[in-house]
Amino acid sequence: MPLKPTPIVLTTLLCLPPAAGATTVHRCEAEDGRITFTTLSCTNGERLSRQELSPYAPGSVAPLLPEARHEETDGNRGKRREPAIIGRAQDKCGNLIDARQRREAIINRRVVTGMSQQDVESALGKPDKITQRNSSTTYRYDLKRGRSAQVDFDEKGCVTGKAKSRIAKSPR
Numbered sequence: 001m002p003l004k005p006t007p008i009v010l011t012t013l014l015c016l017p018p019a020a021g022a023t024t025v026h027r028c029e030a031e032d033g034r035i036t037f038t039t040l041s042c043t044n045g046e047r048l049s050r051q052e053l054s055p056y057a058p059g060s061v062a063p064l065l066p067e068a069r070h071e072e073t074d075g076n077r078g079k080r081r082e083p084a085i086i087g088r089a090q091d092k093c094g095n096l097i098d099a100r101q102r103r104e105a106i107i108n109r110r111v112v113t114g115m116s117q118q119d120v121e122s123a124l125g126k127p128d129k130i131t132q133r134n135s136s137t138t139y140r141y142d143l144k145r146g147r148s149a150q151v152d153f154d155e156k157g158c159v160t161g162k163a164k165s166r167i168a169k170s171p172r
Helices: 007-015 099-107 117-124
Strands: 023-029 035-038 047-053 129-133 136-142 147-153 164-167
Touching: 099 117, 117 136, 117 147
Parallel strands: none
Antiparallel strands: 023 035, 023 047, 129 136, 136 147, 147 164
């Protein structure tokens, strides 16, 4: 014999909370901009905003985590942070040439005053002869047809003048 549900049982079933209901999560934003989501409360000094999380239902298009309501955080009104330039890197040659000029010189295999020894080796390769006198260094590159190129460096390892080309005596 079939059982008839009583109205009390039906009312009780309707009042039970759904198994996969929405959850409230605390969004905590620290002074340095870090954001933490937690079910616990925020620590001192953090701004709190509550976020409702809805469970994912297949076929739904609702986002799992809603966008933050920026009006709830009081610290970001009207403040726009611009990047701060603290200082400029100082190379050992005193920034006589900028990065673009250095790059172009290396690509075109030229030597420019203000380049370092590493820059010259990147442009021309390893020297055929290295001469050191007192605190200065000289690189010598033997080229085709008896020609040579000489690059002089100061005590810091920077090019002091443009490369000097000389015609060396031919061995014949």
